Amino acid sequence: MKISLDWLKDYIELDLSLPDLIEKLNMIGLIVEDREEQGSDVILDIETYANRPDTLGHLGIARELAAALDLGLKEQKWPLTEFEQKTSELVDVQIWEDDLCPRYSGIVVKGIQVGPSPEWLRKRIEAMGLKPVNNVVDMTNYVLYATAHPIHAFDLAKISGGRIIIRKANGGEVLRSLEDSDIALTPEMLVIADGKKPVALAGIIGGEESSVKESTQDVFIESAFFDPISIRKTSKKTGISTDASYRFERGADISFPPQAALMAASLLTQFGGRASEGITDAYPKPRKEKTVVLRHHRVSDLLGLEIDEEFSVRTLGSLGFQVEVQQEGVWQVKIPHFRVDIEREADLVEEIARFYGYDKIPASVPPLRVLEPPMEPRREKINKIRHLLFHNGFDEVLNFSFSDPEKEARLQTGYKAIEIRNPISSKASLLKTTLLGGLLENIVWNKNRGAEGIHLFEIGNIYFWQKETSREQLTLTLASTGPVGPVQWRRKSEETDFFRVKGALESVLTYLRHEPFSFKEEDHPLFEQKFSLALIFKEATVGYCGLLKRNLLDSFSLKDPVWAAELNLALLFKKQPYSFQYTPVSRFPSITRDVSFIADQNVDYQDIKEVVEKLNIPNLKEFDIYDRFSGSSIPKGKISLSVRFVFLHPQRTLLAKEVDELQEKIIDSLVTKFKFQLRKGGKIDKRIRKD
Amino acid sequence: MKDFKAKIEEHKERFEKALTRAIDEKSLQEVRNTYMSRKRGALKLLFEELKTLKPEDRAEAGQMINKLKMHVQKKIESSLKKLTVPKPLARERRIDLTLPGQKEYWGAQHPVSLFQQEMENIFIAMGFSIEEGPEIETDYYNFEALNFPPYHPARDDWDTLYITDDLLLRTHTSPVQIRAMEKRKPPIRIIVPGKVYRRETPDPTHLPMFYQLEGLVVDKGITFAHLKGTLEHFLKTLFYEKIKIRFRPSFFPFTEPSAEVDIECIVCGGKDEECRVCDGSGWKEILGSGMVDPQVLKNVNVDPEEYAGFAFGMGIDRTAMFAYQIPDIRYFYENDLRFTRQFNLK
């Protein structure tokens, strides 16, 4: 809301410096966002709130300042030059919808010379950032910006039959507005009609035909109160928002219409017009002022400090509230109609606090009566995953939840995407059904800026419809391309590959104690055929990893291979991890045996592992593969596999003979099952390792 | 003769000292040279000195020198053996120790998630727990239960992205206040970090999605003073102890009284009329807050006569922007690694 200091001085004596004034306004909640000098005047741009329509005019701001500075308001006089005819004889006002229009006042002013406004009025209008139009239009704007009460002027000659009917529109009726466009009216819209047709969309905009023009001589001034919800609905439906509708939908002062009409007529008589006798005022069900009970101890209960009753009485009084003591410390407070925001005791407490000064309220810390668990287990897990992935060399990214339908289609998640009804752009009209698209865009962005190795992860929701229900599913997605780590003199950086993303998934599950898990070869629409694995935990597929399809990468203009993985954290977190237990460290030495085989290249490690596990060898503590190669030294179609077994007994030193037997058993079953050959030179190593 | 004997002893002592200082092959060889050099070694000089002694003493003195010589030889040999020379040193003449050390590569946390954690930790230390809620909300939780009546213009300040008539992307984390209070009775002391959405076109200070951190405390006897104390402690910890903080009246439908919290402009300290960060006001708005509106408490069946509470909310990315002087909020979501990885140093 623009406020002219000059104009403000019509209402209040101000003799403090501009910085002090601004500080004062700020500290009662009227934030001065901007200020601009205009000649001798200063225009402040004050932030106002949706619940304070009374501050949408100079009078309202003056009232607030008066209370803050302990000053009175200057009285304003609105003298009239009248002609001898009653208003009600000239205009017949009929309210047909008194719920939507509880009050309608008006007055006629005749014999006006429509023309440019006088200098003082032009200045006021310009201070509000508007262009002066003519004295009548400028006057209506003047009243609005002065008092926050919107009024409207009709060309009396265009009001057919001298009738003003406040009714709902009939289906099919149309209003040509001042903006030269036709508004199609629907039956729930409130209109001002004359004897024949609508002449204004009530409280929002006037019709073109009845508007004041150069030729106008006599005007009818409307000053009414319209139902805020009805105004807002119609404003939303027609897409028309005006200074008037902005104020009416926030709530006008129902006690004010006659005064605004008087003010308008008085100004017009200054321009040579003469006003009809008496203001017509249809107010079928006069409203009483609200009363709110204030128990004064509630002020200190809520604020945490004692405030003098005298201060409270004075503050409420200076804001226009009437305080009546009901009993010791309990007051009946009568609320003026312009304060539509005050309804409850708490609202009055705020008024007292606001003028007491928030800065004078002490600061203390609330006592801890109950201790809460600091961390939801879910978040603890997320933090753990994050740190694990940092150690694995993955950078965290955060992307928008929005997605381009065209891109989303390429990612083929199979989920039914959730559409936003009013998106900021058609390229952001869906919610993501995978985080992968964002990660690929991040890779492109960084590649275009010179990065080579890019390894990213994001933890966040994906969104989709599951039947009629919207779902949010916490997901972890990884994408990895190019070399890992910086180029350095000591060692070459490795290229990322499938086993890096797989390893990241494995370590996440291991460290969350979601074991045992397994992988299954399974085709997936995102990945190259025969190049993806599903991750299985407790019989459910919780994720997958693989090499992204070439055509998908091409569509992102990515030439290098990108390896990716997705993990359904929502599902994973629902499953119980095994509980952690400490295992005593054996005091006895372990025995390590390394064995090399020549194996068929089609034998899968997972199968070997299963065979070994099924043997249930006692005291076999570790089993792992440590070398795998093929080449000129190995027959065609074969590979060399080196595996390591570590044996350990918790209570005694194992004898070499015992271990020999166990090892033979393993080798025998591998040889039988997979036709392994012990490798030449792949001697059995009988080292003893001391852990 | 006595003098000569003392001299031998002195040499021996000096040798022992030199030996303890000699930590590598090079310095050991130097020590050896000092004593054994055929030209000017200490031993050679001692032998020459024999001539100056009385003839009857010469034999004994010669033995003493020989004994010292054997001692030096033996000691140096054994010290050389004991030297545990690193392999490269053994092969190369010299290793360049000024070469850079080995760099391990680790990933970096996204600055918004990092800043969020920093904020969370301050509140956790004050006894808050972390709560979460859905991003796709109903009109009831996002607006109505928070005292935004239907058709109230206050809704305009929360420009909303809708999915259906009733479903929307939450415009703030405040719906979780309602969800938390529906789940359990006070005392409640929670924070709620998360994504929120507004129908805003991206520009340097606006985004259609950003992160917010909400807080709620409900208990018997909670006051505005507690709100001030909690937020002051938080801001002083997050920024610095002496930071100037200002509470001023504001309006939110779900709090009464409401307050906005400003901190002094950490860029210009209020001294620059043209400051881009604070527009010359010297203050930067950082938090919205207030006492929980009695109607909100009633909506979740908490008696406002018995309980009171305060709530607050702030933008995480927005605050990070201010704290690190990041001129454009969109930088956070470009995920440029040259930008995000810097925060590893935080």
Ligand SMILES: [Zn+2]
């Ligand atoms: Zn500044």
